[in-house]
Amino acid sequence: MTPEPLDLDAIRARAEAATAGPWAAWLDQDGADHMHGLLMVGNAAAVIPDGESYVDGVDVNPIAHTYTPEDREFIAHAREDIPALLAKVERLRRDRDEWEVDSRGWRKEAVALAAEVGTLTRERDEWEAYEQALAAKLDAVRAVHAPQVPTPSRPWVTCSGCTNGGPYPCPTIRALDGDAS
């Protein structure tokens, strides 16, 4: 069985309609904790101090009679426990609502970041392909301008791609190696 949702408004209305607190366990005027076999809960301000027999100027009508001290404590504390629990539930609900709003914002941000990661990944892949194509072209240029084994007629290392018979490395290779002189 699914528990009924808490009807906070109804609970609050009942708490506000009940006699104002705080409440407390009452002893009777003889200091006994019961009167005619019943325990009492009443206005805390009307609890008779030790050594005295009555309290003046306060509501001395009991709020509840109970049969057990445990019920008396429960009812006496309910006056403050119920409003405290109501406040706690309301605070937790507000927190939950704020977290829900926050988490919606974070989810949107996560989706946007995921899209950006996708874009950047594609761009990186394109740059990598471009870099590989450039490296292949450089390798092709180096293959054309390769060192040639010296021959008796040209006893120095020459370039296979340059027809002037000049020494290797030729200006093209020197430019690729960053030596433009």
Ligand SMILES: [Zn+2]
């Ligand atoms: Zn060359």
